[in-house]
Amino acid sequence: MANFELSTSVFTLSEIQRTDISPFDSVYLGDPFCRDYSKNLGENREDLKKAVELLRSNDKKVYVSSYSVPRNDDLDAAERLLSWCEELKVDAVEIHNFGTLRMAKNRHPGLKLFVGYLANVYTEPTVMKLKVFGASRIMGNYELSMEELETIKNNCNIDVELLIHGKMILGISETCLLKRRLEHKEDDCMDLCRRDFHLVSSKMFLRTFGRVTMSGKDVCMIEHLPEVIRRGFKVFRIESFAENRDYAGNVGRIYRKALEEATGGKDFNPYNYLPELQKISRSNLCNGYYFATSGQEYVTAGQRS
Amino acid sequence: MRRKREKTELLAPGGSYEMARAAYDAGADSVYVGPVGWSRRRSFYELSDEDIKRVIDYAHEHGKLLRVAMNTLPSTWEISKGLQKIENFIKMGIDGIVLTDPGFINRVHTNFPGLEIHASVGCSAMNREEFKFYADMGIDVVTVPTELNIKELKQLQDDDACGVEILVHANRDFTYLGRCTMSSYFKHVWKKASDGKNHFHGSPNRGGLCWRVCKSQWCLTEKTNGRASEFGSPEDLGNVAFFLFEEVPDYMKMKVDCLKIQGREYTVPLVSDIVKFYRELMDACMEGQDPTSDPEWIKRREAMITRRDNERDTKTKELLNECGEIKTTTEPVTVGEN
Numbered sequence: 001m002a003n004f005e006l007s008t009s010v011f012t013l014s015e016i017q018r019t020d021i022s023p024f025d026s027v028y029l030g031d032p033f034c035r036d037y038s039k040n041l042g043e044n045r046e047d048l049k050k051a052v053e054l055l056r057s058n059d060k061k062v063y064v065s066s067y068s069v070p071r072n073d074d075l076d077a078a079e080r081l082l083s084w085c086e087e088l089k090v091d092a093v094e095i096h097n098f099g100t101l102r103m104a105k106n107r108h109p110g111l112k113l114f115v116g117y118l119a120n121v122y123t124e125p126t127v128m129k130l131k132v133f134g135a136s137r138i139m140g141n142y143e144l145s146m147e148e149l150e151t152i153k154n155n156c157n158i159d160v161e162l163l164i165h166g167k168m169i170l171g172i173s174e175t176c177l178l179k180r181r182l183e184h185k186e187d188d189c190m191d192l193c194r195r196d197f198h199l200v201s202s203k204m205f206l207r208t209f210g211r212v213t214m215s216g217k218d219v220c221m222i223e224h225l226p227e228v229i230r231r232g233f234k235v236f237r238i239e240s241f242a243e244n245r246d247y248a249g250n251v252g253r254i255y256r257k258a259l260e261e262a263t264g265g266k267d268f269n270p271y272n273y274l275p276e277l278q279k280i281s282r283s284n285l286c287n288g289y290y291f292a293t294s295g296q297e298y299v300t301a302g303q304r305s
Numbered sequence: 306m307r308r309k310r311e312k313t314e315l316l317a318p319g320g321s322y323e324m325a326r327a328a329y330d331a332g333a334d335s336v337y338v339g340p341v342g343w344s345r346r347r348s349f350y351e352l353s354d355e356d357i358k359r360v361i362d363y364a365h366e367h368g369k370l371l372r373v374a375m376n377t378l379p380s381t382w383e384i385s386k387g388l389q390k391i392e393n394f395i396k397m398g399i400d401g402i403v404l405t406d407p408g409f410i411n412r413v414h415t416n417f418p419g420l421e422i423h424a425s426v427g428c429s430a431m432n433r434e435e436f437k438f439y440a441d442m443g444i445d446v447v448t449v450p451t452e453l454n455i456k457e458l459k460q461l462q463d464d465d466a467c468g469v470e471i472l473v474h475a476n477r478d479f480t481y482l483g484r485c486t487m488s489s490y491f492k493h494v495w496k497k498a499s500d501g502k503n504h505f506h507g508s509p510n511r512g513g514l515c516w517r518v519c520k521s522q523w524c525l526t527e528k529t530n531g532r533a534s535e536f537g538s539p540e541d542l543g544n545v546a547f548f549l550f551e552e553v554p555d556y557m558k559m560k561v562d563c564l565k566i567q568g569r570e571y572t573v574p575l576v577s578d579i580v581k582f583y584r585e586l587m588d589a590c591m592e593g594q595d596p597t598s599d600p601e602w603i604k605r606r607e608a609m610i611t612r613r614d615n616e617r618d619t620k621t622k623e624l625l626n627e628c629g630e631i632k633t634t635t636e637p638v639t640v641g642e643n
Contacts, residue, residue: 069481072432072457098407099434102441120429120483120510122378125408129442141378143486143508145495151381170487171480174452181525181537196528201521201539203628204491208525213480213542215490294507295490 004259005235007161008248009065012039013047015241016054020249023256024238026061028094031241032068032116033172033211035077036189042067043077045084052088061091068096068118069172075103082108092137095119105134112136117163118172122148127156137161137235142168146290150231159235162228164221165251165277166239167207167214168288168295176210204296205283209242215295220277220285222255223270223301225262250280270301308421308445310562315587316372316470317580320350320569325360325371327577332584335370336360337403339513339569340390342502343375344403345427347514350569354393361398370400376425378406378510380503388416395420405483405510407442414443421445423470423563427483427510431457436466446470446562451477451547455555468562473549474579475567479519479542485509488516492628507628516628519544520621546617548610551597553583557590571616578609 002025009028010016021027029051030042041048042065055062064085070078078100085093086108093111095101096118104113114137115121115130121140130138137159140149153160178184178192193210200206205216219239221228228236238255240248254273261268278285284298291299317333319325325336338344338360339351352360357373364371373394379387391402391413401421404410405428414422424430424439426448439447446468449458462469478485489508496504505511522539556564566583568576582605589596596602 069429069484070432071453072460075432075434097432097435098438099430099432099436102434102438118484120378122380122511123384123406123408124381125384125412126406127408129408129411133438141486141510143489143493143505143511148381155381168486168490170490171485173480177542178525198526198528198533199523199542200526201518201523203518203521203625206487213487289486289489289493292495294493295486 002260002263003234004263005061006238006252006256006259007063007236008238008240008252010041010051010248011037011241012041013044013051014039015245016041016051018245019240020246020252021055021058021060023249023252024060026063026091027055028063028065028237029055030065030081032065032094032096032118033169033209034176034193035067035074036176036187037193038188042081048084049088052090062088063092063094063114064090065094065116066096066100068116069174070097070100075099079103079107082111086111098133101130101133101135109134114138114161117142118169124152124155127152127158131156131158139163139237142295143289145292146227146231147292149233153232160233161235161237162221162233163219163239163288164228164236165255166218166237167216167242168219168239169212169214170206170295171213173211173213177208177213178210207242214242215286215288217284217286217296217298218281219288220274220281220298221287221290222258222273222277224287224290224304225258225270226268227301227304229262247280251277310468312591313557313561313587314370314563315580315583316563316565318566318569318571318576319352319360319371320346320571320576321573322352322356322359324569324573324576326363327573328580329364329367329369331577331580333369333566333580335372335400336364337372337374337565339374339376340394342498342504342512343377343379343387343390345374345376345425345509345513346569347512351513354397357394357399358397364400365398371398372401372403372423373399374403374425376403376405376427377505377512378427379409380511383501383503384409384412386501388412391417391420401445403448407439410439410442410444423448424467425483426450426472426475429481429483431481433461433464433466436461436464440466448472448565450481451475452481455552458556458561459559462559462561469559470563470565471556471561472567473553473556473564473583474547475565476544476546479544483510487518488514491516491518515624517544517621517624518628521625546613548579548606548613550586550602550606553586554590554595554597557587568613570620571613575609575612575616579613582606582609
């Protein structure tokens with residue numbers, strides 16, 4: 001049994017059906033950014049049920065992501081999703097909103113609760129309070145450094161999940177940028193966000209998914225796996241929802257093998273994997289904020305030692 | 306149990322001692338200021354502890370209130386430093402504090418139970434369950450996200466879990482405020498000062514300074530089969546300053562706790578005129594009048610919007626110039642474009 005957990009997130013039934021989930025121990029189901037997207041697993045009980053069954057039959061843990069920015073009118077849907085999760089006996093619900101967390105704690109005491117990266121978790125006192133509300137795993141805000149995350153993990157005695165590869169969410173908006181810019185008037189957004197849209201300025205290159213804006217570069221921590229493991233992190237996410245259909249499987253296989261080597265006391269050479277990850281990523285790589293730099297910078301393992 | 310206000314409070318910015326004084330003189334009931342390194346503005350618009358003491362003295366001489374904004378999301382390592390700072394401010398006589406981090410809020414509430422705490426707009430508290438969560442933490446009043454509509458504001462006001470504070474002069478960001486790291490993705494420098502305070506230069510959430518990269522010109526492109534096609538002409542992502550007017554009589558009827566003017570980065574004469582405008586508007590509403598269709602009032606507001614937009618455009622250009630191009634450390638081999 002490996003002493004780490006590797007996870008990814010998938011938003012729709014058709015996407016989970018065509019994703020190679022074999023490298024992963026667990027999968028987060030549902031799009032936490034947009035309630036208007038009709039295929040969102042978080043909005044469709046039957047699709048969610050099928051996705052849960054598919055993961056179970058593959059012996060994977062099942063997590064469900066709830067909508068990250070619910071207004072008052074969205075709370076009934078949040079409650080509905082929590083009920084489905086209870087009924088389908090999922091392994092945990094990922095929550096990005098403190099209101100939804102409070103509801104889950106009070107009304108669904110049987111559910112295991114994780115707190116996601118959009119909840120803006122920055123400090124140890126906050127994590128201690130979130131534990132009182134039932135949180136057993138957190139992802140800090142991406143702006144936290146590796147050192148801060150390690151302090152929180154150790155002092156709060158809680159699982160801290162790290163984005164280990166893939167794009168970071170840099171912001172969530174009230175409305176869809178793609179519908180606005182493309183003057184798309186119909187309610188049905190016709191998979192707009194599934195197309196390969198980017199935002200380009202003289203300063204930066206970003207990926208847009210409509211409601212969320214994402215880093216143009218992929219976070220890549222392959223070179224830093226020894227440090228990550230030395231610091232005691234065990235739960236890792238590969239963010240693949242805005243990528244092509246082969247991305248999750250290809251990147252997942254590389255990290256599964258690399259993590260097995262790096263945690264198993266075997267020789268681990270990240271440079272056996274880095275060129276392939278660069279090829280898959282289609283853009284430059286970065287390390288986010290883990291080393292207290294700008295989010296888009298890349299720091300080599302040599303610079304860390 | 307939170308203290309109920311008898312009337313709606315007009316809360317104004319204090320980007321300097323002079324601005325705070327001018328805001329009180331123009332009719333603000335209260336002013337908020339940020340201690341250096343702890344509020345959602347760069348240090349130029351923050352105050353030294355000595356200047357905060359001068360503002361407190363001026364406020365109290367004139368029967369007004371002073372609120373201290375320590376609404377950055379701090380580092381875990383500086384929570385105790387923040388608590389010491391707040392204890393010192395309480396000794397100096399502050400009337401309230403503005404915070405964002407839920408755990409920090411709860412520590413402050415536990416240590417100083419009599420201190421009124423406002424939840425910053427950076428919390429993006431947007432639903433009634435979240436208001437209850439912040440009430441659990443010890444919050445008295447929540448500054449609501451600019452996206453909420455009148456129906457939602459009324460629901461939150463009626464629930465009364467926390468008081469409602471509305472931004473009447475501020476800007477609506479491209480993203481929900483407090484949920485954006487575009488600026489620090491572009492350029493972020495973390496420095497530890499000799500007093501142990503962490504400064505996160507370029508992160509609005511953690512250090513205040515935002516490079517406003519959303520205000521540069523962005524082209525939407527789609528990649529298909531390795532080719533990129535552009536849609537429309539480049540434009541900013543949407544970050545619009547507003548100056549609410551027609552809505553104010555409704556807010557006054559609702560008896561919301563607080564109307565807040567943002568703008569520590571504007572000039573003192575402009576802030577003074579904006580405060581005066583809202584003071585007179587609120588007083589008129591309290592006397593049962595509704596001046597929002599009066600051409601004189603409309604003209605006065607439009608003139609101030611022009612001044613405000615000119616100052617804001619200049620500031621945006623300065624920030625975009627200042628942040629320049631990114632200097633990256635060693636990068637792996639470039640694959641694809643960026």
